[in-house]
Amino acid sequence: MIGVLALQGDVREHLAALAATGAEARTVRRPEELDSVAGLVIPGGESTTMSKLAALFGLLEPLRARVRDGLPVYGTCAGMIMLADKILDPRSGQETIGGIDMIVRRNAFGRQNESFEAAVAVAGVDGGPVDGVFIRAPWVESVGAEVEVLAEHGGHVVAVRQGNALATSFHPELTGDHRLHRLFGEMVRDSG
Amino acid sequence: MSSTLPTTPQTPETGTARVKRGMAEQLKGGVIMDVVTPEQARIAEDAGAVAVMALERVPADIRKDGGVARMSDPDMIESIIGAVSIPVMAKSRIGHFVEAQVLQSLGVDYIDESEVLTPADEVNHSDKWAFTTPFVCGATNLGEALRRIAEGAAMIRSKGEAGTGNVVEAVRHLRQIKGGIAKLRGCDNNELYAAAKELRAPYELVKEVAELGKLPVVLFSAGGVATPADAALMRQLGAEGVFVGSGIFKSGDPAKRAAAIVKATTFHDDPKIIADASRDLGEAMVGINCDTLPENERYANRGW
Numbered sequence: 001m002i003g004v005l006a007l008q009g010d011v012r013e014h015l016a017a018l019a020a021t022g023a024e025a026r027t028v029r030r031p032e033e034l035d036s037v038a039g040l041v042i043p044g045g046e047s048t049t050m051s052k053l054a055a056l057f058g059l060l061e062p063l064r065a066r067v068r069d070g071l072p073v074y075g076t077c078a079g080m081i082m083l084a085d086k087i088l089d090p091r092s093g094q095e096t097i098g099g100i101d102m103i104v105r106r107n108a109f110g111r112q113n114e115s116f117e118a119a120v121a122v123a124g125v126d127g128g129p130v131d132g133v134f135i136r137a138p139w140v141e142s143v144g145a146e147v148e149v150l151a152e153h154g155g156h157v158v159a160v161r162q163g164n165a166l167a168t169s170f171h172p173e174l175t176g177d178h179r180l181h182r183l184f185g186e187m188v189r190d191s192g
Numbered sequence: 193m194s195s196t197l198p199t200t201p202q203t204p205e206t207g208t209a210r211v212k213r214g215m216a217e218q219l220k221g222g223v224i225m226d227v228v229t230p231e232q233a234r235i236a237e238d239a240g241a242v243a244v245m246a247l248e249r250v251p252a253d254i255r256k257d258g259g260v261a262r263m264s265d266p267d268m269i270e271s272i273i274g275a276v277s278i279p280v281m282a283k284s285r286i287g288h289f290v291e292a293q294v295l296q297s298l299g300v301d302y303i304d305e306s307e308v309l310t311p312a313d314e315v316n317h318s319d320k321w322a323f324t325t326p327f328v329c330g331a332t333n334l335g336e337a338l339r340r341i342a343e344g345a346a347m348i349r350s351k352g353e354a355g356t357g358n359v360v361e362a363v364r365h366l367r368q369i370k371g372g373i374a375k376l377r378g379c380d381n382n383e384l385y386a387a388a389k390e391l392r393a394p395y396e397l398v399k400e401v402a403e404l405g406k407l408p409v410v411l412f413s414a415g416g417v418a419t420p421a422d423a424a425l426m427r428q429l430g431a432e433g434v435f436v437g438s439g440i441f442k443s444g445d446p447a448k449r450a451a452a453i454v455k456a457t458t459f460h461d462d463p464k465i466i467a468d469a470s471r472d473l474g475e476a477m478v479g480i481n482c483d484t485l486p487e488n489e490r491y492a493n494r495g496w
Binding site for chain 2: 006007008009010011012013029044045046048049052053056057077078089091092093106107111112113114115116117118119133134135136153154171174175
């Protein structure tokens, strides 16, 4: 069973993408719901809102503990920010779950008028580039030695993996191309 | 490590339907709050708002002051854009595509072509496909929602009756939209042509809704939400998020009420959390009974 963190954001699209790969999926909003999942997707949304709600409802520490223990996690956009060990320009009190040794810059590609689609070739994903949908997207400013860079766009890192943690600046869940969700499903299976 | 990466084609495209509609998908489950100053915008962001709507006067004051309500001062909008990191929306008058052009040039993240402002055109709405910035529009029923989507709206909100603190019209409009969708679900292919005619909406869109069982864009609720329970009610009725206008900054303790409405929106199906969020919030905004509101003062009647 794969969970989708459902505090806020494009939860439904991730549930649909996971279902399309044949995975069983459920929403996670409470600490006890986290216990039942073997992998967790952190969706796109507003990272400040997600961070506040996670702290407020006692999810932040349980999430950190599970990720530390090797729970496979996949974050898109705001989810990538939540998985960063460090944010370059956090709002006051904005905390992350962490898990990937990287520094992320929020809204790095600009405001909504600069949001864009572009083909992105992702290492480890066969069958040609994925259609990258970047919405007020972050990029990865720098990574530690343990982090594998999977994709870049315009000279900026937009997909990374460290152990059981995967993150993309863009939103495969909005495209109908489920290859990254399939990759994540394999990570979950391999860890079990 | 980057030297080992496959080559990435560099053909970025902005303003696509997927990017516009996708932006609204990111707001789901959240609360969008009306703010009139940078200070209020920061309070909203700190309370967990997913976006703010920058405007000069909240609807309750527009109602009280009367006169023509227009797009806000660019300085004021820019000061709010500068104050927060969450998306900033702003309102143009219905059919006033030049106000919308100005808002796009200011870099707002979403334009609300809003019935709360005085309409500039009593026949035509703006052609929203012509813009890079996405639009949200109000609707009282499915036909209206589909006409706005046909014009390029990337997000729909039920209109409600803004500035009243009374949720009754928001409920009516959301039920009308959801009811319209349920009815289409029950139509066979032969009936969809007549349904499109009746809805005064393009057949292709009507068919898409009949197949999806939902609008092809995100549906929020707006107009009269004043309490955490109001927000949760709209969510349980099928809204994917809520706009709160006058309800927060016309209340006794805006920071607390804002945070409470955010909590209740996320945990809309958990009465215990809604109860806790509803405690000790201070004075709610004074409401207006919609049935005593003259027809010509109903904003929901604006737009066609």
